[in-house]
Amino acid sequence: DETIGLITKTETNPFFVKMREGAQAKAKELGVTLITAAGKYDGDNDGQVAAIENLIAAGAKGFAIVPSDSKAIVPTIQKARDAGLKVIVLDTPLDPMNAADATFATDNRKAGMLIGQWAKGTLGDKAADARIVFLDLATNQPTVDFLRDQGFMQGFGIDVKDPNKIGDENDPRICTHEISQGDQEKGRTAMENALQKCPDVNVVYTINEPAAAGAWEALKAVGKDDGSVLLVSIDGGCPGVKNVQAGTLGATSQQYPLKMAAMALEAIHAGKIPDIDPAVGFLDTGAQLITSKPVDGVPSISVEEGLKLCWG
Amino acid sequence: MSAASPTEPAALVPALKARALNKRYGRVVALDNADFDLMPNEILAVIGDNGAGKSTLIKALTGAVSPDHGEIWLNGQPVAFKSPIEARNLGIETVYQNLALSPALSIADNMFLGREKRREDFIGRMFRTLDKPYMQKVARQKLTELGLLTIQNINQPVETLSGGQRQGVAVARAAAFGSRVVIMDEPTAALGVKESRKVLETILRLKERGLPIVLISHNMPHVFEVADRIHIHRLGKRIAVINPKNHTMSDAVAIMTGAMAPPIDEAA
Amino acid sequence: MSAASPTEPAALVPALKARALNKRYGRVVALDNADFDLMPNEILAVIGDNGAGKSTLIKALTGAVSPDHGEIWLNGQPVAFKSPIEARNLGIETVYQNLALSPALSIADNMFLGREKRREDFIGRMFRTLDKPYMQKVARQKLTELGLLTIQNINQPVETLSGGQRQGVAVARAAAFGSRVVIMDEPTAALGVKESRKVLETILRLKERGLPIVLISHNMPHVFEVADRIHIHRLGKRIAVINPKNHTMSDAVAIMTGAMAPPIDEAA
Amino acid sequence: MSDNATGSAAAERGLPPAEPGGVASFDEADRGPIRRMQEFLHRFPTSIPFIVLLIGVVIFSFAAPGKFLAPFNFSLILQQVTIIAILGVAQTLVILTAGIDLSVGVIMILASVVMGRTAVVYGVPVEIAFPLGLLAGLACGFVNGVIVTKLRLPPFIVTLGTWSIFGALNVWYSRSETIRQADVQETAPFLQWTGTIIKPYDFFSKTLGLDLTFLKGWVLNYGSVVMLIVAAVIWYVLNKTAFGRHVYASGDDPDAARLAGINTDRTLIGVYALAGFICAIAAWVLIGRIGGVSPQAGQTANLDSITAVVIGGTSLFGGRGSIVGTLVGALIVGVFRNGLALSGLELLWQDFAVGVLIIVAVTIDQWIRKISS
Amino acid sequence: MSDNATGSAAAERGLPPAEPGGVASFDEADRGPIRRMQEFLHRFPTSIPFIVLLIGVVIFSFAAPGKFLAPFNFSLILQQVTIIAILGVAQTLVILTAGIDLSVGVIMILASVVMGRTAVVYGVPVEIAFPLGLLAGLACGFVNGVIVTKLRLPPFIVTLGTWSIFGALNVWYSRSETIRQADVQETAPFLQWTGTIIKPYDFFSKTLGLDLTFLKGWVLNYGSVVMLIVAAVIWYVLNKTAFGRHVYASGDDPDAARLAGINTDRTLIGVYALAGFICAIAAWVLIGRIGGVSPQAGQTANLDSITAVVIGGTSLFGGRGSIVGTLVGALIVGVFRNGLALSGLELLWQDFAVGVLIIVAVTIDQWIRKISS
């Protein structure tokens, strides 16, 4: 019987849980055994290394992985590939990206760019003297982190300097970068501290929707839930889309985790990797902007459509 | 070997009795078929060399250690204490050799540990509030009775007390609460001359109150002064029970150390 | 009040001397301008009520507690021990009242704690390997000298020993290693008759070896049997030093408890 | 030396000062200001951590001028530490018995999921869902206590094990689904009540017509009030009831406590169960804080709660410590983190500074205790 | 009762059995197999955790048939636990002194960054960069030890503080940049040596011409060899040298140790410094394991190392425990995690099972100890 693995960053982030559900459904359909594993926290490399080794021991045909540390995991992935396993990376590209057999991911830079453009368009003239708070993921800036953050800046029209590094910009509209760890409670604390530094904030970028939900609570507590602050995020989970509908979230870039997982399983099972545009380097599973207040020139879908496509 | 039958006259039913207690630690045999009898309202001294097994005997009797086998009777009823609490609930109060005090708690807290007094008013009943002033008052009074006047602060943590003061606290606690049997394992070891005297007086007073008392001690003058009978322990078992009136201290020491053959059981 | 001048004859220079030691804990005054003199090659007994400050005095003399103020001289040299190690390095060996044993370590380990013996061969020098057989042999021998024959296993953890056996280990350690002064805080408190005898013999043997010894004890017969002079401590200070030949036990107890006025300093 | 330890132990538990009438007594005439300060600290040892806290506040008023020293910012710090402080109270109970509870964080999450999901997703009335959540916390704690006492295993192992177990139950019951703020608001707003904001100024001016200007800018929420109530109740239990004495005794020297006739097993089970219950209360505050229910919130809460306890002066070896210390401990960490965040220091150097400050804070605490004894 | 604790404490430290010649001695005739087993366990108490480990192995051979019980898989488990086992050895030293070291993980990372970055990025010869890394570990440990002893602060606080501090230094020195495996290989392959694989079968057939078929499939790496050497050396130090006795005594009853004339400060500083040094050795193994140098690795290492120590039977209260226990403790956790991963159980139920198994493992351990005493 054939075994395929799926390794995610954590076990509790709904995004990964949905990914796993997608993989489970696909595994059943294909009649293969699925072994799942996860790190203990967002950023846990060691746990993922052990998980890969165990898959080698289990004689898996291949696996899909959302790497916690996009660089440090590379040698272990190499080991697995040397042992004949097919490795497909999801969501967070490796560094270098070609260390895996293939990468199926949201174009994170584009996802960031979409919400950046939307925020810029929504503010109109006021964009020139916006005050922006960034709630990023982690100090060590894994790929998703800088891709989304820098994408947002590019979309908003900020000079990003090194496009792969957060924090080297000197645009005065950037008020502060805080760390949220993609967690709701920490997101609130990060936003509270940001508010102290930037009482005049009017745009908040968040790495993902849990962080955005936390940020919203902090904004509400100081009465900034009156529409004076644009809150944007990335994920497109059902709670997030509903928040767009309710107007608490201005816009979100929707990702498609079930699709990522299902495609990865199919590819591994079939033993052949779909064609990937070498210029892009990865298979874009798509990202669509969801908002109820579309902006000219920024492609977006409605909340209703988003709700049909949402997960979690 | 058999438990007292209901027809036996009360005075003949031992207050506390044990037969064939055994306790082994690895290869060390601490109790080797030890017997024990404490008659009602008597002061029974237990003497024996260091390491003879006296403390282990006491611990086995009070549930602090579970004997490997053997039987125990309290006032004729077979008992098997699984913890010292059960023994205490039946009125057996013990001063253990290591004192069993909570170092960081105050003297008053230690004295009432496990039987704290609640305020009797509405608040006390409602919120289970402790009656601290009462407990402090009683604690001070009990210590004064034992002549431990150098203790200045009843709320001092026990760990800040001198060796003798600590022992005084443990003795005062047992004396204050024993209702059926009081057992004291070397209660005067760390006490001064005056304080030791007070403890002996306390023991006699407990006897007057009708209680039987077990006194473990290495101090022969003390033993011979207050004991009604002397249980001599050697190599893990009782080898003799003597009447202090019929024997000298040197006899007792000689028997205890094996220098003299134990007499045939003579004491009632 | 002044240190011994170099011209003073050796016998007149106290082996250990202290003046005006003070130690206060919060509002409790444990030492209140206490003085102390231990002459060379004498056995000095220290007696006093529970809580009089005897143990604190000893701790202050050996660096286990730092006095608030006061001065100390060892053989005429001013000293200020910052820890018991410093005192020990100068040959002062102490049996503390709480024994200072490591419960989980074996008897042999405890005996050699802080002065372990290394193997003398190449391996020992190279890898600092301990000479365990040697240490075990010596430990057993020292305990046998004290008559603690019930100890069966020299590798038994100290926490599994009986109260008296533990005390024996602490006494044996001090007796084996003291080279300048030996101080014993109630060394026989938990010991049996026979074992106490052995300790008294040990003290006399140490004296024969030329050492001065400080013996704190509540046991007046013991004190009067071996002491050359008796330091009486009361309420944190030395109130008298008496010669046991000129005073009865009752006198000593009376002075100690305040029932009799202290005599004018008489002992040499 | 050992006496220092002893002195501060007594101090920590806030024992009343020694009574007068010792061998000698103080010469009341020569009491200079330093001596009076010493006397004061000796009498009220619980004030010491407050002093350390105050020092921290002063430092940050300079490090982040304007921003830090504002009523609103203080209100914020209070809100930020609420959850850790409540978990810290639970942890204090356990640590006082010489135990440790690695499962407090996950019990909190599990309880919040039980409250939220039962009410919002399964549509059970909040009058039932909320007590069910409290019960879940209590049950988890009870399980910890029973395993610790009946199998006589080290609490570290037990709660490490149940941490995994409760975590799995959390994933299972929550299906890792987040519940939105808006949904909770609609179905079970009571669960968010702890997040409700109170403005003391408005409160007094509206209800009593008082114009207490010094209260302007202060913002509280009911979560903080809940925290204070929990702390007060547990303080009372520890200091004024027999159970409290047994908690201290069981941690101080368990063998002695047992010989003295305390049912240490029952005490321990009580402590763990109570701790679990308090975690469930923290769950309520958590829902109020993040608005909704997230199965992944609060995962670092274990270490944070232990930190608050230890900085608050409670000994990990049991038997010595206080609830007030824990509250202040949580506040100290909160002040440091907030102050540094506002100071504009680079993140990396903020981390560095937090480390240094924690060590310095506890050093000052120990030092004041020493000179005041 | 206290005697149980005592008995197992002695057992844990692997004290030799009581000598014969007690008050009574065994009747040598009636020794049935159970009695003989008991005798054996009593004589060699360190064998008990191995039995627990064996039980685990047997269970998983059934739960994950074929996959689990393969030489290759065992080799894997060994590799997976190596780092935690080495850190566990360091942690054991500290915990034996009644301390705790929350900074072992970060010291390891810092040391690995110092080794890697100095050699690869700054181009310093590995002969200098490697000792520099070891020195960095030693220095971190030394700092911990000095603060613990000189400021008399609880080790929990100190290492929590230095955890932040060393972490910041790590970010600063590493600039959060990962060093690629290929770069290390090119510039400083020595740093990866610990990851080199040894096939015992090939080794013996090549060097000695032996055809030891039973060795086929087994794979080792030098990291595991390093682990065994570190453990053996520290075992020796703890059991055969004076320093080792002082470590036990300092943790058992620090006051008694001091009064008995042990320089506990010096002992503690030595322990923390040694622990730091061992963490630096773990850093070397870490580089071998992940190929490159990542400033992110090893964040759960603290809790994992403490877990290995505690499952291995060492008391968090100090003075009682053993190195062998820690190694087996690390292996037990490794076996559980690997076996469950291969069992195909859903992730959520794997977590559940890990929790249950940890508790069960320690329960069995305690139970065997009890009946064998």
Ligand SMILES: Nc1ncnc2c1ncn2[C@@H]1O[C@H](COP(=O)(O)OP(=O)(O)OP(=O)(O)O)[C@@H](O)[C@H]1O
């Ligand atoms: N937990 C234990 N483990 C191993 N041996 C023990 C334990 N407890 C007691 N023993 C041994 O049992 C024997 C009897 O000890 P016990 O404490 O009963 O003596 P004792 O008669 O009270 O002596 P003492 O007069 O010195 O107090 C001693 O040899 C002691 O070493």
Ligand SMILES: Nc1ncnc2c1ncn2[C@@H]1O[C@H](COP(=O)(O)OP(=O)(O)OP(=O)(O)O)[C@@H](O)[C@H]1O
């Ligand atoms: N650490 C401490 N904190 C507070 N008070 C203390 C401390 N140590 C000792 N004391 C107090 O100091 C006084 C003297 O104690 P010390 O131990 O010196 O008495 P002692 O003469 O040795 O008595 P004993 O004969 O009972 O051993 C006692 O009142 C005691 O309560």
Ligand SMILES: OC[C@H]1O[C@](O)(CO)[C@@H](O)[C@@H]1O
């Ligand atoms: O924490 C960052 C992670 O969170 C997600 O946005 C899901 O919520 C992922 O796409 C990303 O990898």
Ligand SMILES: [Mg+2]
């Ligand atoms: Mg005894």
Ligand SMILES: [Mg+2]
């Ligand atoms: Mg004393």
